[in-house]
Amino acid sequence: MAEMHFDAIVLGSGPGGEGAAMKLAKSGRSVAMVERYREVGGGCTHWGTIPSKALRHNIRRLMEYNDSPLFRKAGEPRHLSFPTMLGHARQVIDDQVGLRSRFYLRNDVPILKGPARFVGPHEIAVTDPDGTVNHYSADRFLIATGSRPYQPSDVDFSHPRICDSDQILSLSHTPRNIVIYGAGVIGSEYASIFRGLGVKVDLINTRERMLAFLDDEISDALSYHLREHGVLIRHREEYDHIEADDDGVTLALQSGKRIRGDLLLWANGRTGNTDDMGLEALGIQPNGRGQIEVDEHFRTNQPHIYAVGDVIGYPSLASAAYDQGRFAATHMVEGDCDYRLAHDVPTGIYTIPEISSVGRNEQELTDARVPYEVGHAFFKDLARAQISGQTTGMLKLLFHAETLELLGIHCFGDQAAEIVHIGQAIMAQPAPNNTLRYFMNTTFNYPTMAEGYRVAALNGYNRVR
Template sequence: MSTKRYDAIVLGSGPAGEGAAMKLAKSGRSVAMIERHREVGGGCTHWGTIPSKALRHNVRRLMEYNSSPLFREASEPRHLSFPTMLRHARQVIDRQVSLRTGFYVRNDVPVLQGEARFVDPQTVELMGPDGRSSRLEARHFLIATGSRPYRPPDVDFEHPRICDSDQILELDHTPRNIIIYGAGVIGSEYASIFRGLGVKVDLINTRERMLAFLDDEISDAISYHLREHGVLIRHREEYERVVAGDDHVTLELKSGKRIRGDLLLWANGRSGNTDGMGLEALDIVPNGRGQIEVNDDFQTAQPHIYAVGDVIGYPSLASAAYDQGRYAATHMVNGECDYRLAHDVPTGIYTIPEISSVGRSERELTEAQVPYEVGHAFFKDLARAQISGQTTGMLKLLFHVDSLELLGIHCFGDQAAEIVHIGQAIMAQPAPGNTLRYFMNTTFNYPTMAEGYRVAALNGYNRVPK
């Protein structure tokens, strides 16, 4: 069996793997990409970020149309099915695949389809889709195989009325009511999507509150907003068993409740894709969720084998994964990396409306005994929000009461994931440029959503003892 040799081999073509492969190629290294699926892009492009956000965008536009008094004068409300929305979302996937395939072609990075397994620290065996195997050697490896929905063994995911967050993208009808088990990011986003289509939603949360990692005020806001739109949220619940029949599915909870629906979406956790890769023989032992432990430079127990992205766990964001891949590739090339990844990574949650934050929350600042103050700008008071009709939400600034240093930015409402980047840029500036004064002394276009920073800054500054 002939063996091909490369400077580096990347396993997985999602954002993390792509970021690493492109950095290595542009640094003059010979690199090969191994991808188990027919097309590049990974879970982000095919089952996660891109399809769910494209789906969410279309549903939000439909909701905006149906709630507009102006459009109601022109026609009756419109109703579109879940499969119709999915079909339009797939157009975005196709464009993304075409774009990303071009990256590999232009940078002379071969994309090899198949399943890879380590046979020794420097060699992987690649089993192709035709059943033929080959061996590849490299000085460095990068594992960016991503994650998949966690599936408890006692739940039958082959039943047509039970699905995970990957399978939901193959749904061929619009259910009348849906049970979503898990109120994390994925569960909350799909609760918004289905409710926007007029589907009755039961959202089961296993924890004390929704999205507990968020600032409490933002967590409370999304809970209130979902309830206001008809989502029934049940906190502190755990499943006992799932019983699926021909015409319904029943979720039996340990509290004794029985929730009945047309469909159950299981959205409770994810597992790293590390099965069958021969890692244990290299002393790289994934944890119970299939995640790999790495050091600050993303090296595993074998220093020449790196791991990045969802397969290492937190923060499990496409944006962070891409940066991790570039960082690891730089470390492979130079033996060190002369830049550090940003400590404060923005979080974007694409519920309807969306949520985004960067920096610390009120709870974290209180526990750390940091003296801080709060500035608010409510969207209902901003001219741009009034013009667009998107008046639900707020921008919240947390800052040090003495130095006025920005400590946290939290946004809930339309375009939140875009708005937060303005605050992120200022927070990253060295002192004294990272303070509330920037927003108080800067002229913003009017009317814009960005103007909310000036409103929130002045609101907060007026609370500071003079």
């Protein structure tokens, strides 16, 4: 018999679980949070978004210092180790854990520590750290257990020369050279991070081009600038096997190439955390990558059990997971939801330089036979970028050639993930307020990066008028 009953139990305290738990609590429902890790925050806080972005930020600042002619007059270039950079990231993690722990305390949401397993449609068993098994029941459940790096069975991740994107955060030294297998978002970000530390980087891409979901012009710009910084990118390569010894690791590719490095970072795919949860007995069958199928309300085939975030797959973004959690919780409470997820979810990729986009890209518009035009603002022409020295990059607006409706915003360069939200806000407005004219007729502070919207709008307007 269950020791305690709740209106809802949330499994996993990452962004999706947190968003759901807070919405349920503020709606007057009794809710409990189950977290198997010793601290709240999920993969986003402890192994993914927060540590990698904190690392990237500090390495970017170090690169700015070392590349500045002004600072060269003050002293020699500085070099910091990977573990030193990780130390600051851990401080950010601690700050985030403290903040999020207070959310649960303030809203009277108990945190049940330990892995959970369904023992019935409305009951779970949670194993405490001391081994004690406690049972809890609820009317509804939300699974937000996230994902972990995919580990193929023929790769020895226990070897000190081989790691995944979680294990890299325990690295105790700075390698001289690193081989990164997988040129997706995670692989590309870590290629930037290690190259910024002066590490020789071989980036192995299994596909035709990097980050093919991006606009072609943006993807090409990323490839160019990674190469310009010294990253060696190899496209259309698949691994055959991996050989590791005390001195290094060799990645043997199916093409016959053998790539040698001090360290191999495997960054090729992720797996949903659905193992040993008892889902199959309830008729919920995760796919081969551990992901759960849900309907438009984020319900599984058990209508009282919802799932959000990385565990359901695309888009696998912390921001989207939080919104999904709030959406699912609102549906639990009201049986419907007037709030809808944003139609266009922005993408932020924290390479050096960073990338962000929202809406459709040129390929998609061409395939859909939409008559569009392009407006550019190149950072090298913006006074604010010249002042900061961050002149690499551009803002690109895609708009309907006849109505001037904004169709896509794509940005490559410093602060791209911040800049894109101005365009996102205007795109979301009802017609006719979602057009290029907003940027043409609006006064922007000068000098700012936001001014790029006016420059790009006028550039595009000149193509059609």
